Amino acid sequence: MSDGHQKLPPKKEVAxxxxxGPSMYVHLDPRRSGVLVPKRFLDKPQLVLQIGLNxxxxxxxxxxxxEGISCTLSFDRAPFWCRMPWNAIYALVGEDGRGMMWPTDIPPEVVAQMQAPPQQAKDAQKPVPKRPRPRLAAVGDAPPEPEEKALAEDPDSAPASAPPPEEAAAKEDASGEAAAAAESIAEEPKTVEATESPRPQAAPAQLPGRKPRRELPPYLRVVK
Known part of the structure; x- marks a missing residue:
């Protein structure tokens, strides 16, 4: 198969x-002849299955x-033996996004979906209408307390709990002493203790003995 003037590698070699790697995703058209998957997927234009040796x-x-790829996969926790011929597979992609796509085998529904922008992206760009702020309404003055009401009716009368002149003089002397003590405290210079800045923590060391990953063939590219 060809992609323009570039010849694509065989699907078996890419698989x-x-x-x-850890696993890969098989993109196939389950309506093609020879495909064996659960019946509920046979009328779908595309199906993606994850397989791997690790x-x-x-x-x-x-x-x-x-002939293709065959294995037993789990669907809703039920095992099912699947057969995926090469003529039904149109893309193979690894977990890192690198893989290969064969344009001539892509279903027309998938091609139209790839070319047209998704409707969800359009809806996400629409601004969300702002809710109007609640308005504050002026309320009348609260009714006076019973004691205040009695004073308003008879301004010459004094409350029964008024202290005698001796106690009022004692309170004034006490308040004067408290004010003088507050002024003396305010005049004293304040001292601020210096605090040590936290020391930066050392980065965790990498675990030794980890094997580097094997590099994939250079013809693989990122599939979006």
Whole structure:
């Protein structure tokens, strides 16, 4: 197959290269002949399945040959043996985003979806209408307390709890002493203790003995 003037590598070669990593995503058209997946996916224009040799849950019967890819996968916690011929696969992508796409095998529905901007992106760009702020309404004065009401009716009368002149003089002397003490405290210079700045923590050291990842073939590119 060709992509313009550039000849694309075989799908089997790309699949074997991507299987060196943790896993890869197989993009296929389940409506093509020879595809074996659960029945609820057979009428869909596209299906993406994750397979790999180094996954957390291993796939012991994973097979990649000249016919395509076959293995047992889990759908809703139920095992199902799948068969994916090469003519139904139109893209193979690794976890890091690098892979290969074969444009002549892409379903027309997927091509239209890739060319047209998604409606959700348009809706996200619309400004959200602002809610009007609640208005504050003026309220009348609160009714006077019973004691204040009685004073307003009879201004010459004094409250029953008024202190005698001796106690009022004692309170004035006490308040004068408190004010003098406050002034003496205000005149004293304040001292500020210097605090030490926190020391920067050392970065954690890398664990020794970690093997570098194997590099993929140079013809693989990032698939969006």
């Amino acid at each position: 074997l290269a991507l299987l060196e 996954m957390f849950i291993p796939i012991p019967d994973l097979k990649v040959d000249d």
